Amino acid sequence: MLPSHGTAPPACKLLVDGLTKSYGSVVALQPTRLEVPAGEFLTLLGPSGSGKTTLLQMICGLVEPNGGRILIDGRDETRTPVHKRDIGLVFQHYALFPHLTVAENIGFPLRMRGIPGADVDRRVREALEMVHLGHLGDRFPKELSGGQQQRVALARCFVYQPSVILMDEPLGALDKKLREHMQYEIKRLHRETGATIIYVTHDQEEALAMSDRICLMNHARIEQIGTPHDIYARPKTAFAADFIGVSNIFRGRLQRDEGGAPILVTGGGRFRLSPATATASAAAGQGEASLIVRPEQLDLDGEGDNEVSGQVVDTVYAGSETRVLVALGDQSTITVRLRRGMSPPPLGDHVAVRWRSDAGVLVS
Amino acid sequence: MSAVLLHGADEGGLRQRLRFGPLWLAAPGIAFLAVFFLYPVLRLLGLSVQDADTGAWTGEHYARIVDTGVYFRVLMGTFRIAGLTALFSLLLGYPLAYWLAQLPERKRGVMILAVMVPFWTSYLVKTFAWMVILGRTGVIGGILAAGGLPQPEMLHNEFGVMIGMVHAMLPLAVLTMLPVMTGIDRRLVQAAETLGAAPGHAFWLVYFQLSLPGIAAAGLLTFISSLGFFIVPALLGGPQQTMLAQLIIAQIQEMLNWAFAGALATFMLAAALVTCWVYDRIFGLSTLSGEGSRRKKGGGRMRRAGQGILSALAALTAMAARVTAPVLGERGRDRLPAVYSTLVLVFLVAPAIVVVPIAFTSSPFLDFPPPGYSLKWFEVYFGSDLWLGATLRSFGVAFATAILATLIAGLAALALARSTSRWRGAIFALFLAPMIVPRIVIAVGLFYLFAQIGLVATDLGLVIGHTVLALPFAFVAIAAVVKGHDWRLDQAAATLGANRVQTLMRVTVPLIRGGLVAAFLFAFITSFDELTVAIFVSGGVKTTLPKQMWDDMILQLNPTLAAVSVVVFLIVMALLLIAERLRRSGR
Numbered sequence: 001m002l003p004s005h006g007t008a009p010p011a012c013k014l015l016v017d018g019l020t021k022s023y024g025s026v027v028a029l030q031p032t033r034l035e036v037p038a039g040e041f042l043t044l045l046g047p048s049g050s051g052k053t054t055l056l057q058m059i060c061g062l063v064e065p066n067g068g069r070i071l072i073d074g075r076d077e078t079r080t081p082v083h084k085r086d087i088g089l090v091f092q093h094y095a096l097f098p099h100l101t102v103a104e105n106i107g108f109p110l111r112m113r114g115i116p117g118a119d120v121d122r123r124v125r126e127a128l129e130m131v132h133l134g135h136l137g138d139r140f141p142k143e144l145s146g147g148q149q150q151r152v153a154l155a156r157c158f159v160y161q162p163s164v165i166l167m168d169e170p171l172g173a174l175d176k177k178l179r180e181h182m183q184y185e186i187k188r189l190h191r192e193t194g195a196t197i198i199y200v201t202h203d204q205e206e207a208l209a210m211s212d213r214i215c216l217m218n219h220a221r222i223e224q225i226g227t228p229h230d231i232y233a234r235p236k237t238a239f240a241a242d243f244i245g246v247s248n249i250f251r252g253r254l255q256r257d258e259g260g261a262p263i264l265v266t267g268g269g270r271f272r273l274s275p276a277t278a279t280a281s282a283a284a285g286q287g288e289a290s291l292i293v294r295p296e297q298l299d300l301d302g303e304g305d306n307e308v309s310g311q312v313v314d315t316v317y318a319g320s321e322t323r324v325l326v327a328l329g330d331q332s333t334i335t336v337r338l339r340r341g342m343s344p345p346p347l348g349d350h351v352a353v354r355w356r357s358d359a360g361v362l363v364s
Numbered sequence: 365m366s367a368v369l370l371h372g373a374d375e376g377g378l379r380q381r382l383r384f385g386p387l388w389l390a391a392p393g394i395a396f397l398a399v400f401f402l403y404p405v406l407r408l409l410g411l412s413v414q415d416a417d418t419g420a421w422t423g424e425h426y427a428r429i430v431d432t433g434v435y436f437r438v439l440m441g442t443f444r445i446a447g448l449t450a451l452f453s454l455l456l457g458y459p460l461a462y463w464l465a466q467l468p469e470r471k472r473g474v475m476i477l478a479v480m481v482p483f484w485t486s487y488l489v490k491t492f493a494w495m496v497i498l499g500r501t502g503v504i505g506g507i508l509a510a511g512g513l514p515q516p517e518m519l520h521n522e523f524g525v526m527i528g529m530v531h532a533m534l535p536l537a538v539l540t541m542l543p544v545m546t547g548i549d550r551r552l553v554q555a556a557e558t559l560g561a562a563p564g565h566a567f568w569l570v571y572f573q574l575s576l577p578g579i580a581a582a583g584l585l586t587f588i589s590s591l592g593f594f595i596v597p598a599l600l601g602g603p604q605q606t607m608l609a610q611l612i613i614a615q616i617q618e619m620l621n622w623a624f625a626g627a628l629a630t631f632m633l634a635a636a637l638v639t640c641w642v643y644d645r646i647f648g649l650s651t652l653s654g655e656g657s658r659r660k661k662g663g664g665r666m667r668r669a670g671q672g673i674l675s676a677l678a679a680l681t682a683m684a685a686r687v688t689a690p691v692l693g694e695r696g697r698d699r700l701p702a703v704y705s706t707l708v709l710v711f712l713v714a715p716a717i718v719v720v721p722i723a724f725t726s727s728p729f730l731d732f733p734p735p736g737y738s739l740k741w742f743e744v745y746f747g748s749d750l751w752l753g754a755t756l757r758s759f760g761v762a763f764a765t766a767i768l769a770t771l772i773a774g775l776a777a778l779a780l781a782r783s784t785s786r787w788r789g790a791i792f793a794l795f796l797a798p799m800i801v802p803r804i805v806i807a808v809g810l811f812y813l814f815a816q817i818g819l820v821a822t823d824l825g826l827v828i829g830h831t832v833l834a835l836p837f838a839f840v841a842i843a844a845v846v847k848g849h850d851w852r853l854d855q856a857a858a859t860l861g862a863n864r865v866q867t868l869m870r871v872t873v874p875l876i877r878g879g880l881v882a883a884f885l886f887a888f889i890t891s892f893d894e895l896t897v898a899i900f901v902s903g904g905v906k907t908t909l910p911k912q913m914w915d916d917m918i919l920q921l922n923p924t925l926a927a928v929s930v931v932v933f934l935i936v937m938a939l940l941l942i943a944e945r946l947r948r949s950g951r
Binding site: 060061062081082083084085087088089091093095097098099108109112113156160 | 566569
């Protein structure tokens with residue numbers, strides 16, 4: 001798995017190699033390897049305490065690692081002081097300097113790099129245009145709305161074209177509508193500048209919508225890394241399946257039926273697995289396994305060679321779709337997406353939920 | 365009460381009452397300050413432009429000050445000493461405050477006590493300690509003599525005054541700067557570094573600029589407080605260091621020349637107010653109470669020049685760091701702030717500790733180290749009706765002052781917390797004003813008023829005078845807690861059926877209890893330590909503890925003073941610890 005030790009291939013903008021951090025006996029990040037190609041939009045996704053912010057802060061130099069290396073463009077930057085690293089960080093609460101105007105805030109990194117005044121003014125103007133704030137350069141941050149402050153923070157970061165741009169939950173403080181709008185804005189800036197961006201969030205929808213790749217983190221290590229589609233369609237663990245999207249998880253024992261076909265024996269019944277589903281999984285042998293089935297793969301009173309039955313306990317209308325919660329005999333509840341055009345069943349109704357044997361993913 | 369009225373009110377009247385209603389709570393305080401603060405001070409200023417016999421307008425007293433070389437020299441000397449005191453307090457205090465601000469909260473709380481104790485220690489005790497340390501047979505003199513070195517004269521000159529003044533004002537400077545510094549978002553410094561600023565640049569261009577309101581507030585308060593000082597220059601200085609307040613006391617006590625004292629007081633007051641005005645123009649007075657600074661539009665030439673100076677300082681810092689790096693090493697550099705801060709804290713705390721062995725000396729002199737130990741000076745203290753009477757009077761007066769000040773300040777703080785009235789700023793300023801107007805001016809003004817209404821040498825007069833002085837401290841302590849109070853809890857109580865009085869007594873007061881207790885104790889300590897008003901208003905058998913100490917220190921230094929100092933120090937310290945504990949649990 002390791003390429004030639006020491007230098008990363010040129011296309012690799014950022015290489016995190018065996019990076020680790022602990023505070024006393026608490027491990028904040030287990031030894032972690034991560035490669036980010038130039039121009040990629042990578043999201044670090046995970047619950048709080050999963051190590052994503054620690055990883056981010058070590059990459060930008062605010063936290064010193066206990067071990068491992070950080071390479072940017074093949075250069076070892078592990079011991080480089082923060083201010084000499086060619087990195088941009090967009091803070092969670094923007095960290096705009098309250099005593100400087102918007103233009104002075106954006107010009108700050110340029111002045112720190114000794115860029116002559118006329119160039120600074122021009123580039124600040126361009127950066128302001130880029131985030132559509134051309135007219136607000138003389139205001140103080142306090143006089144701007146949350147969304148505008150966010151744009152200033154973005155402009156202050158993009159203006160000096162750092163090698164890698166890190167964003168620490170930059171949209172966390174905005175309301176849902178504004179957040180979606182800013183997601184488009186950040187995607188646009190990414191496209192226009194070709195910057196390499198590492199983006200931290202705990203919002204899975206945001207991660208799915210924005211990323212080239214998602215790095216899913218849990219318990220201070222990387223759980224799974226892949227494209228959004230990869231992670232949604234082929235989660236490698238029950239955690240990955242549960243954290244991204246809605247999942248129905250059936251735990252059981254993997255066995256062969258009389259004909260030699262793979263089946264999963266659970267408390268709720270015996271489920272047929274297509275050979276592809278069974279072999280694609282690392283748990284294809286005998287033993288404990290979980291079958292993950294998404295709500296849209298389940299069908300209420302419809303087609304399928306697997307079946308569970310239960311009682312409707314709730315229906316959730318979400319505009320574009322309706323979900324039906326069905327309580328099974330073993331007290332567990334599964335979520336089913338209602339077929340388009342079908343009216344929701346009355347509460348208390350007994351229903352049969354079916355799915356095809358090639359639907360779902362088997363994880364250990 | 366107003367709840368009943370509200371039901372009958374129409375829509376417009378209701379809004380009117382809600383807006384105006386709470387302010388009435390400040391009325392007792394406003395009336396109190398109008399009678400016992402504004403009127404006496406203005407009356408004193410009036411006396412200064414009146415002919416004592418005819419009552420006609422005259423400028424002769426002012427002319428006399430300007431024309432008489434001695435008075436003018438004292439005036440200029442006072443400004444000089446006050447200015448230098450403020451300057452040194454800022455220079456010494458800023459790094460200490462910076463270091464305290466970056467400590468973890470728990471550790472900071474402990475370290476702040478090392479600043480709070482000298483802050484609340486009586487000026488008399490502190491000055492007495494410096495007399496012991498700097499005197500001929502004192503601590504430093506003893507060490508130098510033992511080493512066979514010549515003994516420089518450290519008392520009764522400018523050196524002694526500056527040591528005493530800076531020691532007295534340093535805690536105020538640090539405690540004023542600290543809240544501003546802890547309020548600075550450290551992530552801004554991190555942000556500056558991720559944007560490419562070296563540590564020196566990040567400090568000067570971001571942190572230092574954000575701490576400027578704290579520096580200015582500290583400079584303002586130390587300068588104004590220093591203007592009115594008389595204890596330190598009288599006991600540690602010589603004739604060359606005579607300050608304005610000493611002249612005013614002499615004019616009243618020796619000549620009963622009200623008009624001339626009034627003219628001198630006017631100069632002091634004018635200096636204080638001009639300083640405040642300049643501060644208000646730049647930062648806004650409300651920053652003093654931590655209300656957040658009023659921000660001005662940028663872009664001026666001043667602003668650009670300031671940025672230039674700070675950039676130059678940043679470059680200098682970077683250079684200094686490079687030069688000293690090989691000498692100090694990385695560990696040395698990291699430890700420098702802690703080492704420096706520890707030294708300053710020792711400077712602050714040590715004098716009070718030096719007094720303790722003197723209190724147990726067997727010698728009738730203030731030799732250090734004492735030739736032997738005994739309890740006889742405590743026996744003198746506890747055996748003396750004069751000392752015990754003074755102690756009891758101080759306790760009683762302080763207790764009454766604390767109750768009165770907490771009540772008045774509490775009502776006012778509640779009134780102002782939710783008021784949006786345009787009078788809010790003015791009332792706020794009125795309650796802080798006794799902190800700005802030099803105490804000596806208030807004291808002389810009150811003396812004149814009390815002389816007319818027969819309150820001189822009465823306990824009531826003392827309580828009134830001390831309450832005026834204690835009100836700002838009590839007000840700030842309560843206002844700070846009220847500011848953090850969640851008023852939705854009161855709304856919740858109201859929706860649950862509590863009327864206004866029930867809400868106040870069962871929800872608001874318990875929640876701001878910490879602030880109330882702190883206000884009570886701070887007012888208590890203010891009164892217990894107070895000398896300026898006591899010099900005029902108490903006297904004879906009606907003396908207070910500080911007044912008795914002052915009289916003894918002027919007449920004859922003796923170890924009984926050390927014993928008294930230890931007792932006073934322990935009482936104040938105990939009260940302070942209680943206040944701190946309650947303030948914290950009240951959060």
